[in-house]
Amino acid sequence: MTVSSAEPTLHVSAVKWWLIAVAALIAVMVLVGGATRLTESGLSIVEWKPVTGTLPPLNEDQWLQAFAAYRTIPQYRELNAGMSLAEFKTIFWWEWSHRLLGRVIGAFYLLPFLFFLWRGALSAGLKRRLWLILGLGALQGAVGWWMVASGLSQRTEVSQYRLAVHLVLAFLIFAAIVWTVRRLGARPQPAVPARLKITGMVLLALTFLQLYFGALVAGLRAGRVYNTWPMIDGAFIPSAARLWFEQPWWRNLFENALMVQFEHRMTAYALLLLTVLHAIDAVRSRAGAAVTRGAWWLAAAITAQAALGILTLLRQTPIDLALAHQAMAILVLTLAVVHVERLAPRGVGQAQRKLPVPLGQPG
16 A cells, blocks of 8 residues: 555644643643642542542542541641531542543543554654653653652641652643644754854753742642842841751752742742843844744743732732742643754654554554
């Protein structure tokens, strides 16, 4: 059977739209996870049942059993003692929705992936990348429970360390999918100076660092204290005694609410300054319209994100602004990945111009 020239394009298009849909679902899940955190709902389900946990309580007895299990953990005893069953149902639905969405994403990724493998519609390089993403997704499920487990015995909330790992891993999976989608298309390699490629990679690394610090801020509820700007704790740079009082010293970087918020602010300033300088350099280097536009779009998104972050801080982190801030973080990461991918060299075969067999024939 002769394969028409249009068929490889159709195959690439099918894979691309599948991955875009997965990325969109991950973005939604990050926002649902943010709402779960902000509503203090993440510990409402105290067991990890990957299969049977798909169903919520279906009758009054099951609801009472779930509520009884929640009443055994420190969060209920110390923060929510006297909570009614109706109030418990509210936080339960947030956490259940978050977990259900994780299962939906897993199935939505795995089943089409297996289908494309069966039909021989993936190149060797693409298969390796997609297997890696699948492995990261499976790891994310385990990390999610590892995070929840940290708040079930000794604490009234989950560990900020584990929360940060959980969130950054979600963003890493999202970024890997965005990068993979970009690599499916064939486009010319722009001729740009090496320094633009280097600063682009630094911007992406700083973006991930800022996401990590943002997760620590969320985990410590540090956005609900020191709600002034540009001063923090009465000064632009707080005193060393206030920043470094924990022992050993490194714990301040992760457990001192003032230090964590200060880190988040300073990284935002650095990110904003570097991205503007990077965009100016792209213009002066005559790097081409696509690269220049990408650099300025990234600078604009980071500027908007900084403004939104300041507003969220001044308003003491209301849920609507906090979720808008998180949504803008997803946009910033997307633009950063797209921009860096545009600057990165393309090896032979990365564009996936040709696929082995048509989707209608078994591979």
